[in-house]
Amino acid sequence: MKKTDLLVIGGSAGGILSAMTARKVYGDIDITIIRDTEKVMVPCGIPYIYGTLHDTNKNVIPDAGINEAKINLMVDKVVKIDRAEKTVITESNETVAYKKLIIATGSLPIVPTFIPGHDLENIYGVLKNQNYLDRLLEKVQAANNVTVIGGGFIGVEFAEQIRLLGKNVTLIELADACLWQAFDKSFTDDIEASMKENGIKLMTGTKVTKFIGTKAVEAVEVEGGEQIPTDLVILGLGVKPNAELAKNAGITTNSKGAIIVDQYTRTNDPDIFAVGDCAMKSCFFTGQDVPVLLASTAAMEAKIAGSNAFQLRLVRANKGTISAFSTKIFGKTVAAAGITESKANNEGFATMIGEFSTLDRHPGSLPGAQKTTIKLMFSKCSGVILGAQISGGEGVAEMINVLSLAIQKGATATELNTMQVATHPLVTASPIAYPVNAAAMNAIATNCKHLNEGLVI
Numbered sequence: 008m009k010k011t012d013l014l015v016i017g018g019s020a021g022g023i024l025s026a027m028t029a030r031k032v033y034g035d036i037d038i039t040i041i042r043d044t045e046k047v048m049v050p051c052g053i054p055y056i057y058g059t060l061h062d063t064n065k066n067v068i069p070d071a072g073i074n075e076a077k078i079n080l081m082v083d084k085v086v087k088i089d090r091a092e093k094t095v096i097t098e099s100n101e102t103v104a105y106k107k108l109i110i111a112t113g114s115l116p117i118v119p120t121f122i123p124g125h126d127l128e129n130i131y132g133v134l135k136n137q138n139y140l141d142r143l144l145e146k147v148q149a150a151n152n153v154t155v156i157g158g159g160f161i162g163v164e165f166a167e168q169i170r171l172l173g174k175n176v177t178l179i180e181l182a183d184a185c186l187w188q189a190f191d192k193s194f195t196d197d198i199e200a201s202m203k204e205n206g207i208k209l210m211t212g213t214k215v216t217k218f219i220g221t222k223a224v225e226a227v228e229v230e231g232g233e234q235i236p237t238d239l240v241i242l243g244l245g246v247k248p249n250a251e252l253a254k255n256a257g258i259t260t261n262s263k264g265a266i267i268v269d270q271y272t273r274t275n276d277p278d279i280f281a282v283g284d285c286a287m288k289s290c291f292f293t294g295q296d297v298p299v300l301l302a303s304t305a306a307m308e309a310k311i312a313g314s315n316a317f318q319l320r321l322v323r324a325n326k327g328t329i330s331a332f333s334t335k336i337f338g339k340t341v342a343a344a345g346i347t348e349s350k351a352n353n354e355g356f357a358t359m360i361g362e363f364s365t366l367d368r369h370p371g372s373l374p375g376a377q378k379t380t381i382k383l384m385f386s387k388c389s390g391v392i393l394g395a396q397i398s399g400g401e402g403v404a405e406m407i408n409v410l411s412l413a414i415q416k417g418a419t420a421t422e423l424n425t426m427q428v429a430t431h432p433l434v435t436a437s438p439i440a441y442p443v444n445a446a447a448m449n450a451i452a453t454n455c456k457h458l459n460e461g462l463v464i
Contacts, residue, residue: 008102011039013316014095016085016252017111018042019050019135021283021305023073025109028313030076032320039103040073041095043084048135050302054161056140057147058168063137088256090276107278107316110253110266111309114246114284114300119156124218130240133161143241150238151175154227156215158185160334162243163198166207167336169241177208177235179227184211189332189343191382194396198336205337210235246300250285261287261296270325272312280316282308291327291414292346292393293354299330331411333404339377342407345394345414348384357387361420361450367400369430369437379403381442383410383423385450390419397442402435406443423447 013029015022018040026038052066060066073080083097094104116132119125129150131143147153147169155166158180166178178185184195185202199209210229217228218240226234248265250258259267259275265288266281268274274281283305290297307325314320333342351358361383368376379399385392395410397403413423424447430438 008094008104009039010037010104011079012036012106013038013109014103014105014107015040015109015111016042016095017113017283017285018044018047018080019068019111019113019283019305020302021113021309022109022111023047023068024306024309025111025280025282025313025316026078027072027076028310029316030078032314033317036317037079038076039079039081039105041081041083041085041097041103043082043098044136045082046137048137048140050135053133053135053140054164054168056144057165058171061144063140063144067137085252088252088258088279090256090258090279093278105278108280109272109312109316110250110258110274110279110281110285111283111305112249112252112285115249116242116246117244118242119215119244122215122218124220124224127218127220128223129238130218130224130242132242133165146239147172147174152237153177153239153241154179154235154237155241155243156227157243157245158182158209158211159188159243159245160186160332161245162241163202163336164334165241165243166202167205170205170207175208176206177210177227177237178202179210179213179215179229179235181214182211185209186341189330189347190341190396191348193382194341194343194380194398197380197398198339198341201337201339245298246284248285248287248300250281253279253281253285263287263296263298265296271315271319272308272325273315280312282312289327290346291329292356294327297328297330299328301328301330301332303331304328326415329411329414331407333407335401335404339398340401340403341396341398342403343394343396344407344411345384345392347394347396348382351384351393356393358393359385359387359390359420359450359454361385361446361448361453363440363442363445363449365436365440365442365445367402367434367436369432369435369440373432375400379436379442381406381446383420383443383446383450385420385447387454390421390451391417392420392423410443420447420450424451 047068087096214230219226284300331344364380366376377400384394
């Protein structure tokens with residue numbers, strides 16, 4: 008029987024960073040990662056295998072960091088956790104004893120088993136398995152007509168990448184807009200316009216009722232009876248927690264199947280932690296469960312788990328996910344953090360909005376200048392920032408990270424208006440029109456307009 012001080016089940020972002028953080032915090036302890044694949048895919052990079060990289064080997068997380076940190080690596084599948092004995096048993100019948108255990112088993116794609124024909128050939132989910140993704144790559148290359156079902160980030164990114172190959176692409180989304188969970192209507196309208204201009208057929212507000220074919224899928228039928236001919240279907244319907252292993256060991260899960268954890272990622276077993284997609288997520292603002300499964304969130308949780316596995320050393324609890332996203336669609340970067348205006352209204356927040364557009368160079372005649380559009384939302388009562396949405400050049404992906412920290416720290420409109428920024432003609436907007444400052448000022452000005460009604464100066 009093998010013995011280790013810290014055992015991590017799962018080898019993607021959450022698992023790797025948990026182990027590497029523990030190495031830095033606890034020094035010379037024995038750390039072991041068990042993962043069930045030889046190579047680990049970069050999860051957020053999977054869509055780009057198909058239109059940009061053209062090779063799954065170019066989308067691999069290297070093991071160099073694990074090796075340099077002297078972390079033991081086992082390629083095997085854990086099939087049982089014995090909490091009483093503090094051991095795990097693998098598919099190859101290995102037994103590994105642990106002192107502390109971090110579960111980072113990730114998620115599995117949602118398969119619509121309720122739709123007739125879901126088991127036809129050439130209908131693919133998005134598994135993080137290299138062999139599976141290699142087979143999908145062959146199918147994409149051979150197909151002429153591809154249907155993507157689901158208008159979240161994965162679906163939109165797959166649609167864009169496959170369209171870059173010159174394929175006929177149809178994207179079907181049940182909701183009224185793509186990316187509606189992250190962006191308000193003005194942003195989703197802009198994103199969808201770009202997709203249509205680049206040749207993607209969008210069918211929003213549309214329900215899939217049947218997959219048609221004899222052996223392989225030949226068409227997708229939607230409500231109303233229309234049939235969309237297709238050679239290949241890619242399911243981008245989201246993911247669900249991969250937590251059966253934990254559940255079978257008596258670790259508590261919630262109604263969505265995610266492992267219940269506290270603010271330090273601890274489960275109901277004091278020696279077992281859980282991070283990443285397999286663990287529950289709560290909204291930063293409301294504390295309610297939210298289905299936000301992101302590698303960046305997993306990385307944050309991994310730092311907490313790895314630091315606190317043996318002792319509470321990192322006194323920074325997980326207060327909930329801020330849902331910071333970014334993506335790039337046909338040359339335009341879009342990013343969001345916090346909650347949308349529609350979500351805030353549904354939750355009963357009184358808000359004030361600040362919007363602004365400018366060019367990301369100054370003067371705007373400089374080569375490479377792109378329009379940046381920003382929307383900031385604040386609490387009308389306290390002035391605290393609640394959400395941010397930005398579109399423009401690649402710089403907005405880092406701008407949203409600053410705003411994510413602002414949300415985490417409870418920054419106010421006044422603080423963001425007076426935030427000191429580094430600007431340069433070749434890389435940013437003008438200091439007198441920096442998007443974050445200007446949008447915050449516009450929110451303040453809008454609120455002051457109401458406050459000034461009847462004021463005599």
